[in-house]
Amino acid sequence: QSFQNPFTKEHTPPTHTHVQEDAPVPDRRVLVTGATGLLGRAVYKEFADNDWDTMGCGYKRARPKFEQVNLLDPSAVRQLIQEFKPHTVVHCAAERRPDVVASQPEHSTQLNVMASGWIAKESAEIGAFLIYMSTDYVFDGTSPPYREEDTPNPLNTYGKTKLQGEQAVLQNHPGAAVLRVPVLYGDVQSLEESAVTVLFDKVQHSNKSANMDNWQQRFPTHVGDVARVCRQLAERRLEDSCIKGIFHWSGNEQMSKYQMACIMANVFNLPSSHLRSITESPVVGALRPQNTQLDCSRLERLGIGHRTPFLTGIRRCLWPFLLDKKWRQTVFH
Ligand SMILES: NC(=O)c1ccc[n+]([C@@H]2O[C@H](COP(=O)([O-])OP(=O)(O)OC[C@H]3O[C@@H](n4cnc5c(N)ncnc54)[C@H](OP(=O)(O)O)[C@@H]3O)[C@@H](O)[C@H]2O)c1
Numbered sequence: 001q002s003f004q005n006p007f008t009k010e011h012t013p014p015t016h017t018h019v020q021e022d023a024p025v026p027d028r029r030v031l032v033t034g035a036t037g038l039l040g041r042a043v044y045k046e047f048a049d050n051d052w053d054t055m056g057c058g059y060k061r062a063r064p065k066f067e068q069v070n071l072l073d074p075s076a077v078r079q080l081i082q083e084f085k086p087h088t089v090v091h092c093a094a095e096r097r098p099d100v101v102a103s104q105p106e107h108s109t110q111l112n113v114m115a116s117g118w119i120a121k122e123s124a125e126i127g128a129f130l131i132y133m134s135t136d137y138v139f140d141g142t143s144p145p146y147r148e149e150d151t152p153n154p155l156n157t158y159g160k161t162k163l164q165g166e167q168a169v170l171q172n173h174p175g176a177a178v179l180r181v182p183v184l185y186g187d188v189q190s191l192e193e194s195a196v197t198v199l200f201d202k203v204q205h206s207n208k209s210a211n212m213d214n215w216q217q218r219f220p221t222h223v224g225d226v227a228r229v230c231r232q233l234a235e236r237r238l239e240d241s242c243i244k245g246i247f248h249w250s251g252n253e254q255m256s257k258y259q260m261a262c263i264m265a266n267v268f269n270l271p272s273s274h275l276r277s278i279t280e281s282p283v284v285g286a287l288r289p290q291n292t293q294l295d296c297s298r299l300e301r302l303g304i305g306h307r308t309p310f311l312t313g314i315r316r317c318l319w320p321f322l323l324d325k326k327w328r329q330t331v332f333h
Contacts, residue, residue, distance in 0.1 A: 029053045030234065031086040031128075033071060033119065034093030036061035038193050039133065039223045042186055043090050046227035047234075055084050059093075071115040081122040088129045088234040091119050094165075096135070098158040098286035105157050112161035117168030124173035129237045131230050132169040135162045136182040136219075136250070141289025144217075148180075148246040148298055156286040166246070177233055178246045179226070180294060186223030187317050196220050197317060199261045204323050206271040212258035214277040217291040220260060221251040222308040232304040243302075248294035253310045260314075267315045268322060 034040035035056025062068035137159035138152035185196035202210035237243040265272035
């Protein structure tokens with residue numbers, strides 16, 4: 001597989017097409033893996049909109065916008081990084097559904113651990129900064145809030161593979177950054193794409209009562225905010241080589257899935273009496289930690305970060321999925 005030269009016009013991402021013929025090509029290149037995914041799409045956009053020469057890669061959904069690269073193939077990873085020679089790599093690709101990881105542990109380990117190690121090795125070899133996306137599920141949720149140096153103790157296989165991925169990255173690339181984030185939401189292609197937006201289906205079908213977890217405490221975080229943190233880290237790193245190691249970023253509004261669902265109902269003036277609060281620890285599926293609140297003070301001290309209020313972010317990303325089109329027209333047009 002061959003990749004286009006980043007300096008040719010053909011490679012210039014669509015967001016740059018307005019640039020005049022003689023305008024200088026940005027001299028900062030970023031490679032985003034998982035650019036077809038929920039977070040990767042936001043990261044790609046954030047860098048492309050801020051004057052970075054941005055290359056995205058995906059796998060099943062890659063074409064036509066992105067490069068199609070199977071990260072399970074170490075020679076494809078090497079070629080991708082050697083040919084584009086990015087200054088920064090943001091590694092978003094992963095298997096992040098805990099139940100899928102539990103049922104396919106070998107495949108998930110290949111992607112979450114082995115491929116992350118290869119990306120780290122290749123990035124280190126060309127002197128590129130690497131941001132590896134990780135998760136609050138590396139913690140067991142028994143003594144929040146968690147600082148970067150607190151001892152991880154993942155409860156499920158997903159958390160274990162992401163922690164092993166962190167270790168593989170930092171061993172192969174001591175100058176890399178690990179960015180841990182909690183449950184994400186944002187512009188979704190379907191409601192099922194995020195563990196937050198998926199709740200909206202049950203909210204809207206108010207003729208059926210719906211059990212909602214009110215035990216696990218979450219900090220829903222907008223992908224646009226995480227994308228901005230990635231860009232700020234990458235730009236700061238160009239001036240300051242101390243930007244490396246583990247970082248935490250998270251929204252600061254604590255709520256359970258039951259509370260998120262009630263907020264969704266409230267935002268769109270929908271009934272919520274069919275939503276039933278379940279306060280016991282869930283017994284089905286992969287084990288989940290109760291409260292993995294992340295202490296984000298390291299990034300805050302660096303002046304990095306942005307938080308979209310949940311009400312604003314959730315209204316914006318859910319309204320295209322509203323079933324009551326008449327109501328939608330009244331309110332939004
Ligand atoms: N979503 C969350 O709530 C959450 C919370 C905490 C941390 N995180 C972390 O944030 C990162 C991004 O998560 P996300 O929600 O954006 O994931 P996602 O939407 O499930 O996207 C996964 C991405 O990985 C790509 N991919 C899968 N297999 C691949 C392969 N063999 N080769 C190349 N690419 C492959 C997919 O490409 P195709 O679709 O094109 O095949 C897709 O772009 C992950 O590291 C995750 O662990 C996510």
